[in-house]
Amino acid sequence: MIPGVLPLCPSVTPLERISPSSFQTSIECKLKGAWNANRAPTLLPESPNTRLGRVVHKVIERIAQSPENSNFFERVWNEELSEQEAQMRSRWFETHLVPLAKMCTNFELVKKRCHLECDNIALTQDRSTVRPGVGATEREKWLQSQDGKIGGRIDAISRRNGETTIIDYKTGVWFDSREAASDGRLFPENNAQQLRMYAALFYLNEGIWPTSLELVALNRKVIRIPFTPEECLSLLRQARAILDDMNCAIRKGGNFLALQQRLASPSEQSCKYCRYKPACESYWVSKETSPEKPWPLDFRGTIEELADVYGGSFLRLRLNSTTNDFISIRGLNRKRHPALNFDEDGELIVLGLVRSRSSDTYFNQGAFTTLYFVPYQQLN
């Protein structure tokens, strides 16, 4: 990938299986689900809080596997933190979000909670019992349907006193008391649906239903997710149907634009946080043909003017956009946005802007603002 240049559209190949999380993504948009399941490289920054949640997840996983590591919490934490920050530095559009300690407001609190959780795991984990089918808690357990078409890894399965609980740790989330006291319906429904799918996969593998399903936050608040066997099995049927649909659309062939149109479901909701949208022609066409909808603040067009301000420390960009005529963006710089360094003819894609209070056509850059240059030969 050349920093700042939009790469060619990621290809899409038929999917062997669908995971509970890819299923939820595919309900919103099959193209996003297919790119996700194909592990296509994403084109926009990940939220620092999600990255921090991943650090926590990895640290807890390592301590659960080797409880003696809890004595070296600081070292394990720093290793996982460095790994996430190295990944961020390797992506030109994410380097400015390092270090996470500066970007995540709750960094120290999250680290402290993670340490407490690890101490707790080390105290309670009887390693001799951590064996499939026998153990107190199995972590990162793979579950799949008999035909192999639906499968995924659940965070933990706890078996105690004849009761089985399937657990999904939400390490990047802090439940407040209102959510924790609820019956699970207040939490984003897609997390609950994923757990219900794991319950059905567990049933297909073990022949019994789990006693309970739990979402557990880092502050140890627990939300119990209600479920019925019928709704869980129905979700698996829907997942199998969506997988067959997607594969049928993918195998139809034709050019990639036609494939995108068959799979994509652009909407303000589904596209808002989609990290493939720079390369999604269906997104841009929908935005341009229905500009009255509250689309995210993303634009594409040609550069009308690029001027130095504040003695050259920042740039002001005037873009002849395909939706808003002329827009102005302040606060950019060439180091963070290599797309501004190309002299050739082409188009500029600007994503994740923040509206200025002074005018409808003035914008500022935010933490997630990302720019791509699209050379003309790539447009034709």
Ligand code: SF4
């Ligand atoms: S930008 Fe929208 S339409 Fe395109 S893949 Fe993402 S969610 Fe789907």
